[in-house]
Amino acid sequence: MESEQLRIAMLSVHSSPTGELGTKDTGGMSVYVRELARELANRGHVIDIYTRLNGSPQKQIAQLHENVRLIHLRAGANGQMNKMALYGHLDEFFMELEKFKARQSLHYDLVHSHYWLSAKVGKWATERWEVPHVFMFHTVGAVKNSTVGSENEPELRTTMEKKLAKTCDRILVGTDEERGHLIQHYGASPKTIGVVPCGVNLDLFHPWERTQARRRLGFTQDESIVLYVGRFAPVKGIDRLMEAVAHLRHHKQLRLVLVGGDGNAAPESQGLERLARKLSIQECVTFVGRIEQDSLPPYYSAADVLVVPSYYESFGLVALEALASGTPVVATKVGAMESILRGGTIGQVVSNGSPRLLAKSIEKYISGPNGLTPHEVRASVLRFSWANVASAMLDQYGTVLREYGFNSTATGLGKGHEN
Ligand code: UDP
Numbered sequence: 001m002e003s004e005q006l007r008i009a010m011l012s013v014h015s016s017p018t019g020e021l022g023t024k025d026t027g028g029m030s031v032y033v034r035e036l037a038r039e040l041a042n043r044g045h046v047i048d049i050y051t052r053l054n055g056s057p058q059k060q061i062a063q064l065h066e067n068v069r070l071i072h073l074r075a076g077a078n079g080q081m082n083k084m085a086l087y088g089h090l091d092e093f094f095m096e097l098e099k100f101k102a103r104q105s106l107h108y109d110l111v112h113s114h115y116w117l118s119a120k121v122g123k124w125a126t127e128r129w130e131v132p133h134v135f136m137f138h139t140v141g142a143v144k145n146s147t148v149g150s151e152n153e154p155e156l157r158t159t160m161e162k163k164l165a166k167t168c169d170r171i172l173v174g175t176d177e178e179r180g181h182l183i184q185h186y187g188a189s190p191k192t193i194g195v196v197p198c199g200v201n202l203d204l205f206h207p208w209e210r211t212q213a214r215r216r217l218g219f220t221q222d223e224s225i226v227l228y229v230g231r232f233a234p235v236k237g238i239d240r241l242m243e244a245v246a247h248l249r250h251h252k253q254l255r256l257v258l259v260g261g262d263g264n265a266a267p268e269s270q271g272l273e274r275l276a277r278k279l280s281i282q283e284c285v286t287f288v289g290r291i292e293q294d295s296l297p298p299y300y301s302a303a304d305v306l307v308v309p310s311y312y313e314s315f316g317l318v319a320l321e322a323l324a325s326g327t328p329v330v331a332t333k334v335g336a337m338e339s340i341l342r343g344g345t346i347g348q349v350v351s352n353g354s355p356r357l358l359a360k361s362i363e364k365y366i367s368g369p370n371g372l373t374p375h376e377v378r379a380s381v382l383r384f385s386w387a388n389v390a391s392a393m394l395d396q397y398g399t400v401l402r403e404y405g406f407n408s409t410a411t412g413l414g415k416g417h418e419n
Contacts, residue, residue, distance in 0.1 A: 006397065009108040009125065010037060010049040011118035013093055014083050017049055018062070018070060022260035022290035025083065027231050028198070028317045029114055029138045031293070034064065035199060039390035041067035048106070050097055052086070055079040073097055084154060086117060094121050098128075109406070110397055114138060116157060119164045126169075132400040135168040137161065139314050140178065142185035147312040150234040162186040170400040172393070174198045174315035175336045194396045197336060199386035200320035204294065207326030207374035208301035216298050223253040224366035227303035227327075229296065229318045232261035232268035237309035237332065239275060243355035244309070244362060246279040251366060256281070259288045259299055300325035301374070305347075305365035309358060310334045323347070323381045326374020330361045345372065346380045 010033060017034035019026035037047040046067045053060075053072040062070040075093035076086065100106075112134045113122030119135045126133035141153035141161050165171065165186035171193045173179050179195055182188040214221055226245065230236050238258065245256045261269050269287065276282040291299065300306065306322035306329045313335030320340065322329050329347035331337040341347040348361040364370070 006040075006045045006109045007107060008040065008045060008047045008397075009111045010047055011111065011113045011122050011125075012049055012051050012115070013075070013090070013118045013121060014052065014086055014115060016051045016054065016070070016072075018064070019054075020290060021293055022229075022231060023262050024231065024233070028315065031317060032136075032138075032198060033114055034068075035201060035386045036389060036393060037068045038065050039386045040393070041065050042387075043390065043394070048108075050093075052076075052081075052093060053078050054081070071100060073100065083117060084156070087120075087156065090117060090120050094124050097121065097125065110134060110401065112136070113168075116141070116161050116164060119168065120160060123164065123167065132169040132404050134170045134172060134397065134400060135164060136172045137178070137182070137314065139312070140181050140185065143181045144235060144312055148235045158185075168192070169403065170194060170396060172196050172396055175339065177335075178314055194399070196389060196392040196396060197339075197384060198315045198317055198320065199384050199389040200317065200324045200381060202324055202382065202385055205297055205300065205321045205324035207378055208298050210301055210374075213298035213302040217302055219255065219257075219302055220253075223255045224251055225255050225257055225303040225305075226362055226366065227257045227259070227299060227306045227322070228309070229259045229299065229306065229321070230308075232258075232266070232272065235310060235312050237311050237353070238272055240353065240355045240358065241307050241309040242272070242275050242279055242281060242285070244307075244358035245284070246281050247356055247359035248363060248366075249281065249284075251363075254284050254366065256285045257288060257299065257303065258285065259291050259296070261287070261290060263289060296321065297325055300327050303327050305330055305362055307358070307362060308332065308334070308337060309353070311353075313337075316340075319347075320381050320384050324378050324384075326377045328365050328370060328372065328377060330358065330365065332358070340381070340384075346377050 012033045015025050015030050017030045019030050040047055049070045052075050055078055058072045060072050064070050073093055073096035076089035110132050111122045111126050113119040114136050115138050122133050141157040144153050165182055165188040173195055174197055179193045183190055248254055276285045300322045306327055308316050308319050308331035316335035319329045331349055332353035333349050333351050337349050341349050350357045350361050
């Protein structure tokens with residue numbers, strides 16, 4: 001789909017692509033939306049991303065790049081809102097969207113919704129506008145419920161997701177596993193699901209010289225650094241990472257560095273601090289707080305290993321970022337970890353995720369040189385560029401647009417997929 005300019009409406013209602021990464025509801029999906037939009041725009045397509053005005057002072061329209069606009073629409077009070085409360089305001093969001101579209105005389109070829117709340121709006125929009133609806137779940141409520149009891153997702157979500165799984169024109173997932181989940185839990189038709197692995201910004205994430213990275217961040221050269229990067233949510237399994245670190249206390253120079261979270265006063269951070277004290281590892285845990293993504297590369301390069309201890313991930317972008325920065329990864333068997341870490345040289349997947357087994361795997365990377373240069377580690381993820389994601393996405397758009405009678409021969413549409 002290189003020759004025809006597409007006009008795409010992306011919906012990311014609850015989470016802004018320019019939000020604070022690493023906080024409660026803002027993480028991989030925001031990165032995904034902004035990176036994909038930028039890459040599609042680089043190829044001449046025009047993208048409007050619609051998100052909810054959430055209290056931060058924002059102009060209604062922000063120009064993120066040439067051909068990428070971020071449009072803030074009002075839904076409910078202008079402030080932070082719980083995701084389930086937001087559900088009750090989706091109709092307002094849709095009305096604002098319609099008004100904006102009419103005022104600007106906009107036409108879209110396709111709607112790409114991110115997360116189930118957006119897909120609900122996307123469904124109304126595509127029915128009214130008679131264009132295809134592409135939907136990415138990002139996380140699947142039913143799978144979250146079956147893997148992490150403490151993140152019990154309400155029935156409303158799973159019921160809505162089930163309906164959306166059966167009615168959207170095309171569903172895109174990052175892994176074959178997620179495809180299987182949608183078929184198993186929601187009865188989605190295999191034919192409608194396309195698999196497009198996620199990407200990493202290879203310009204931003206590249207190996208720094210370790211000594212320099214540590215000096216810059218104030219870490220000493222002789223400590224063994226185990227790094228976590230991400231939101232502080234129960235699903236992320238930081239508790240079992242801490243337990244794993246407790247098994248490694250005999251390593252005198254061990255440091256667990258936690259990047260992300262909503263600040264020291266947030267209940268999640270306080271809970272983790274309490275756990276660290278309970279496990280008697282508080283002296284070797286550093287809470288860095290959330291970091292702007294542009295400042296993350298030295299953290300990855302300073303670390304001996306990044307750990308992804310999650311109970312559930314739909315993909316797991318931080319693993320790609322660490323590897324692109326030359327740092328190996330130890331992960332539980334979630335998201336794309338098995339396909340990214342296949343072969344076991346650049347990292348390890350710990351199948352049952354027990355703290356003791358996590359500790360064993362982490363130990364391999366903190367007990368001296370692992371025989372790999374950072375550039376060898378990075379080489380393993382060069383195929384995950386956002387440019388490749390955009391190409392695969394355009395192929396998927398091509399498939400669904402052709403079903404809507406878009407003239408593929410005249411427009412140079414990709415061949416598309418017959419899953
Ligand atoms: N991130 C960040 N600053 C932080 C913590 C996380 O920029 O303090 C970014 C990180 O670089 C990654 C994203 O947030 O791109 C997290 O994505 P991931 O897929 O790992 O987790 P998700 O948030 O989707 O569960």
